[in-house]
Amino acid sequence: MSANIRPSGVFDTSYAQDIALNRTRTDKWLSNGLFVVLLLLPLLSSEGPLGLNIVPSLWIGTLNRIAIFVIAVQGLNILTGYCGQISLGHAAFMAIGAYTGAILGRELGMTFWLALPVAALVTGIVGLIFGLPSLRVKGFYLAMATLAAQFIIPWLLRYPLEPLTNGSRPLDVPVPNLFGISFAADGAMFYIIIPAAVFLSLAARNILRSRVGRALISVRDNDIAAEQMGINVFNYKLLAFFVAAMFAGIAGCLSAYNTNSVSLDTFLLDQSIAMLAMLVIGGAGYPLGPLFGVTFVLLLQQIIIPALIPPLNNVLPGLLPFINPVNIYAALSPLIFGLALAIFLVFNPRGLAHRWEIIKIAWKLRPFSH
Amino acid sequence: MEDSTVKLHVDNISLSFGGIKALQSVGFSVQHGQIVAVIGPNGAGKTSLINSITGFYRPQIGAIRLDGVDITHLPPYKRAQLGIARTFQNIALYTNMTALDNLMAARHIHMKANALTAALFYGPARREEIANRERVEEIIDFLEMENIRKTIVGNLSYGLRKRVELGRALALEPSLLLLDEPMAGMNVEEKEDMARFILDIHERQKMTIVLIEHDMGLVMDISQRVVAIDFGIKIAEGTPDEIKQDEHVIKAYLGQEVQPENAADLQAVSE
Numbered sequence: 001m002s003a004n005i006r007p008s009g010v011f012d013t014s015y016a017q018d019i020a021l022n023r024t025r026t027d028k029w030l031s032n033g034l035f036v037v038l039l040l041l042p043l044l045s046s047e048g049p050l051g052l053n054i055v056p057s058l059w060i061g062t063l064n065r066i067a068i069f070v071i072a073v074q075g076l077n078i079l080t081g082y083c084g085q086i087s088l089g090h091a092a093f094m095a096i097g098a099y100t101g102a103i104l105g106r107e108l109g110m111t112f113w114l115a116l117p118v119a120a121l122v123t124g125i126v127g128l129i130f131g132l133p134s135l136r137v138k139g140f141y142l143a144m145a146t147l148a149a150q151f152i153i154p155w156l157l158r159y160p161l162e163p164l165t166n167g168s169r170p171l172d173v174p175v176p177n178l179f180g181i182s183f184a185a186d187g188a189m190f191y192i193i194i195p196a197a198v199f200l201s202l203a204a205r206n207i208l209r210s211r212v213g214r215a216l217i218s219v220r221d222n223d224i225a226a227e228q229m230g231i232n233v234f235n236y237k238l239l240a241f242f243v244a245a246m247f248a249g250i251a252g253c254l255s256a257y258n259t260n261s262v263s264l265d266t267f268l269l270d271q272s273i274a275m276l277a278m279l280v281i282g283g284a285g286y287p288l289g290p291l292f293g294v295t296f297v298l299l300l301q302q303i304i305i306p307a308l309i310p311p312l313n314n315v316l317p318g319l320l321p322f323i324n325p326v327n328i329y330a331a332l333s334p335l336i337f338g339l340a341l342a343i344f345l346v347f348n349p350r351g352l353a354h355r356w357e358i359i360k361i362a363w364k365l366r367p368f369s370h
Numbered sequence: 371m372e373d374s375t376v377k378l379h380v381d382n383i384s385l386s387f388g389g390i391k392a393l394q395s396v397g398f399s400v401q402h403g404q405i406v407a408v409i410g411p412n413g414a415g416k417t418s419l420i421n422s423i424t425g426f427y428r429p430q431i432g433a434i435r436l437d438g439v440d441i442t443h444l445p446p447y448k449r450a451q452l453g454i455a456r457t458f459q460n461i462a463l464y465t466n467m468t469a470l471d472n473l474m475a476a477r478h479i480h481m482k483a484n485a486l487t488a489a490l491f492y493g494p495a496r497r498e499e500i501a502n503r504e505r506v507e508e509i510i511d512f513l514e515m516e517n518i519r520k521t522i523v524g525n526l527s528y529g530l531r532k533r534v535e536l537g538r539a540l541a542l543e544p545s546l547l548l549l550d551e552p553m554a555g556m557n558v559e560e561k562e563d564m565a566r567f568i569l570d571i572h573e574r575q576k577m578t579i580v581l582i583e584h585d586m587g588l589v590m591d592i593s594q595r596v597v598a599i600d601f602g603i604k605i606a607e608g609t610p611d612e613i614k615q616d617e618h619v620i621k622a623y624l625g626q627e628v629q630p631e632n633a634a635d636l637q638a639v640s641e
Contacts, residue, residue: 016496016500019496203489204489206489210491210499211498212488214478215475217464217475218467221463221464224426225462227447228425228450228456229455229475229478229542230447230450230451230542231478232447233447
């Protein structure tokens with residue numbers, strides 16, 4: 001709605017200020033401060049050199065996973081949220097990034113710092129190929145075409161490329177190194193993953209407030225008008241596929257080096273759908289959508305549902321006798337996740353990021369209602 | 371070759387969809403700096419004609435030349451780069467963008483940033499953004515839409531959306547402006563505003579304008595030449611005064627021979 005609301009007394013005095021991400025000094029301090037606090041977290045955990053135990057070290061691993069998925073979903077946001085091209089093959093693109101990064105490190109002994117950009121590029125090109133159907137088809141039909149990627153890519157990795165990928169079995173991935181420092185621990189990987197997520201989120205944000213982003217949104221909102229306004233629609237669709245796949249490739253490669261192993265089961269269709277769900281819950285087409293959506297879903301899956309299970313364990317077997325108590329977590333996790341998604345689609349179809357905008361406006365207008 | 375004063379030459383184009391002949395050997399030319407109106411009853415083929423000029427449709431026979439260059443086989447986005455801009459009969463704005471972003475999106479062909487420079491948003495990409503913003507702000511001033519520049523266009527009234535669409539076409543800095551019913555569905559005041567804008571654009575920028583319009587009073591007032599189409603065939607071409615007298619035109623609108631003074635009633639009949 002109106003993104004132009006400022007707190008009373010704050011005026012933009014130049015176009016440069018109007019288009020800046022941090023318009024005021026307070027904004028700048030807040031965002032930089034937040035980044036610094038984030039970077040301090042591992043130092044305050046039990047893994048840190050100071051031996052403090054303020055931040056549970058479990059958090060660091062969770063933050064890493066969140067950041068990795070934020071990168072992947074940022075890519076999906078560019079493709080689906082901004083350019084309007086639905087993709088059901090995003091997890092497969094992550095798999096390409098993960099296996100490319102892993103194989104380059106294992107087979108060629110390539111350093112992580114080179115394997116990451118190469119994996120990103122390879123994934124981008126694969127994304128480009130699977131984006132070709134978007135020339136002809138839109139909407140559901142395109143979703144079906146990208147679904148092909150989600151089946152072809154894991155099949156290729158599992159069978160024809162088995163000598164390289166170890167097929168269905170997990171593949172070990174070397175530990176990244178920089179000048180003799182080994183990034184084995186979660187706390188160390190944090191310093192690769194978090195800056196990457198911040199940098200790529202900023203890059204996505206910048207693309208979207210520039211010529212390229214406006215072209216992508218034009219294609220989503222009205223491709224016929226866009227074509228007649230001088231935008232080469234097909235090129236921009238392909239660009240969206242390329243960039244989205246690159247982001248997925250980086251996320252996949254980071255996840256491989258984060259856990260030091262790659263396994264195909266983590267890149268299947270359910271993961272693609274989960275990422276679409278993250279995007280919808282967070283707010284497709286909002287810069288903050290991926291952050292909100294990924295945080296919400298991962299916290300739900302990894303913290304809230306596990307915390308709910310033990311108390312429910314005593315009640316549920318009586319209530320739901322058809323579920324084997326041993327499988328209760330496996331049974332309930334998708335159930336609660338599905339319920340959360342349904343509730344979101346009904347009550348908050350534009351996502352958490354939209355809520356956030358409304359809260360921000362209300363806060364800035366305080367104490368007046370409008 | 372072509373007369374150098376000709377901006378647009380539609381050289382006897384024919385367009386058919388299966389058995390339906392939308393346009394049959396329609397030809398006319400538009401001089402530099404002229405306002406030419408295309409009139410005709412609903413379904414006559416006016417929008418098909420505009421769509422053929424912008425490249426959305428490809429006529430099977432004939433050619434379209436812009437400044438003497440054959441553009442018949444160019445895709446729409448390349449024609450836009452050559453200086454053709456249009457508005458749509460049923461507003462085709464980017465609904466979820468602000469009015470300002472709609473205009474900035476039309477600056478696409480005047481900007482250079484690619485995905486990489488845009489991602490860094492530093493130096494040239496940022497300067498280009500600001501320079502083009504200044505151009506867009508001039509158009510916003512001209513069209514008197516300062517107060518809506520940051521409103522999502524989906525939330526604007528019909529008349530204002532039409533105005534944003536005109537602004538978007540202007541932001542392209544075209545040399546040929548095609549307006550497909552710019553005043554359809556507007557009230558008298560909005561129509562007067564729009565007519566004023568069109569005349570201002572024409573006068574200040576010496577822009578060549580082709581417009582489709584049903585309001586005959588307005589067409590006769592602002593255009594220098596009129597092309598009348600019915601059932602995909604050009605039935606008349608000439609100055610507004612000649613068209614008012616033309617028996618084919620009167621027949622097309624009223625269905626029978628009538629006295630020329632009834633021409634003013636044409637609009638009521640056509641709706």
